[in-house]
Amino acid sequence: MGNITKRGSRDLMADSAMPLESLVSALQSRLYDAIIKEDCDTIKTLLRSHPVNQPLTILASSTGHRLLSQTQPIFPIHLAAEYRKPQSLLCLLQHGADPEVRDGQGLTTLHLMLLNWPVTSTTWTKPSTRIQKILTDIQRNTVMCLRILCDHGAQVNARVDSGNKDSPLHLAITYGNYSVLSILAQNGAQVNAINESSMAPLHMAAYILNKNMIETLIACGANVNCAIASTGVTALQLAVCTASSKAGRLLAAGVGCIRLLLNHGAQVNAQDHEGHTALHEACFGGREVIINLLLEFKANVNILTRNGESPIYMYLQNSSNIRDVTLLARLLDRTYPLRLTNKQGILPAGIMLPEFHILRETLIKLSKKPLTLEAICKRNIRNVYGEKYKSHLKKLLPSKLWNSIYGIYDFTSLLK
Template identity: 70%
Template sequence: MGNIPRKGSRDLVVDSAMSLEDGPSAALHSKLYEAIMREDCTTIEQTESIIPIHLAAKYHKAQSLLCLLQHGADPEVRDTTGLTTLNLMLLHWPVTSTTWAKPGNRMHRILTDIQNNAITCLRILCAHGAQVNAQGESNKRSPLHLAIAYGCYPVLSILAQNGADVNAINEASMTPLHMAANMLNKEMMETLIACGANVNCAVSSTGNTPLKLAVCTASSKAGRLLGAGVSCIHLLLTHGAKVNAQDYKGQTAIHEACFGGREAIINLLLDFEANVNILTRNGESPIYMYLQRSFNVRDTALLARLLDHTYPLRMTNNQGILPAGIMLPEFRLLRDTLIKQSRKPLSLQGICKRNIRNIYGEKYKQHLKQLLPVAIWNSVYCCYDLANLLKQDLPASQQQGLSATQTAFSG
């Protein structure tokens, strides 16, 4: 056709049939708009005008798009906002799911056709030289970042197969995997990891890894959403995520999990040998983070488990400040008991037991049970006797009322 000017094309190409001036140009553009929407390739080929390739991509008209590209349309021409044809296609990706309809019925077929048309257009663009790593002019979002942001799950593997950098960073220095982990989108995470995404890449401004972002998001969830979050965390850990990686504040995933107080997440991290004795730059241990919230303090069973892995027990940060959650009057006895324990050196035997629990974790607990004598194994894996410590700190006249106090703690 020879009618696709590349020089100055950004000023010439438009995204809507109504953006041209009135008159003959508007009528011609309207005719071309209708031809593209009807996928009338004969009319498209005969039209001597600027080809709005963005229009064909936006509405996922595969035959029109192919016709335009075969006759010289530039897939990299940008609109007035700096977006390429590929960018626009992803921004207008159909948000549909075939799970909405019963397989085989009319609605299911329609949704499937919509998705297939979009995928066909994407493959056509990639086959005709679309730059799969081109970033937006106003930001550094690559097509992969756009696909994550707009939930375009089917396109990830296609972009990766055509050379998309799965470890590209956006304006916030986040990779696509950072974004997917922060959204707890397991399907996207699995695809990105299978395509070579770095599970230990850290955000340059914060030091956050995908694991820490997933733990942070999952810790705010409950019920089924919490279960989905745990599944995402497990995915990262089984693919080599460093469980004890620290961000720029010195926090690790277990710090975040302890602050959130979600037992399932804490247990999973402990199974993968999370170190509960790592301190942040401000001298805060994971158990310090746990005690920051009164809701957590009431779960004394989980508190006892964390104490089982903790040594030395630090009750203050670098400024000598105690955790906020334990400062409530109802926790005075527990607070005083823990402060007393933090000042008492642990016996060599106690240190050895904690080291064994920290090194082998819950994952090898039952294996050790087969190797060690019963008495030794019971001694190593005995539960931190928080109730007994509380009882020791009470006057004899008050020890009978301890059960009521324990009930208040366990809430």
């Protein structure tokens, strides 16, 4: 029994007669294969000859995995993370691997893992299919690797060296999924960290209309009213802007994100540096469901931008909006005074088209016609209580008074 030599040791003894360059190549090739196969016993043996934090540079892998050249070195810990090998990753960390070592692009192990996060489908019709099982296993292994890295001191706030200096949370928004966010936050990730573009993770999640990510970030303490320093734009404005360009299911998803932000305290009348509110963005986009939602949360239809543009001005800028006279009438009913021009005295581009000549003249006349004090008071009551409390007011007010307040002037017939 005393003459029996372990297989790994015997291989190294046989290799000792090889030229140094070939010996290094063979050693790195076996280490590469051992990491991919999660052969921890072989990894431990090979680390006696190959420093754990020394990059692999020359590989002739027998497993069919990628080959690396001298100009593309990769550290063993990066290899384990990129290929989602939790046992290999744990073994390397236990033997002194540095999770903060950076590759040639300035990326740490955590960065690389997030950049290579697997994409999984949520539309499987047969959950037991072999392909879905493989993808589920990959997802599970990736989460295990992330937890192992966090448990072994990976810096969850380390920035990428290049580009926007994104934090791991920013990368998780772009490449990961919502479960990653909570894991990072639980391990100390700064949920309100901003990148070089002054965007917090919540801004990015709102812009791509990812409701799960928005919900997770808010639950982890994200500031729902944080504004981008360079523009003053909030997450609500970003969500409205993106959703206004969508239709069908994507529009419905966007409305869900907007409502989620509003329910968690997003300031509906917050203005960016140019004075635009979420309602300005929604009116330009012309999506009735978004405009109605903002009005439900008391969006002010009379706020002007720095250039003197009201929400209805933005609505009339887009000629495709003007054909929806019902929505236009609803906005007109809430707008007073009606300002049809900006500070330069320029009318909205949409109503300048020849086909809207009659409408343009009608609106100009309306803008010059002052309302009575009684009409202004009734309009203010409608704006304050909105449609949401309309039926409640009917129970409190005398029927004659209620009919007087809500028997509003029908702008629709006037605009046709």
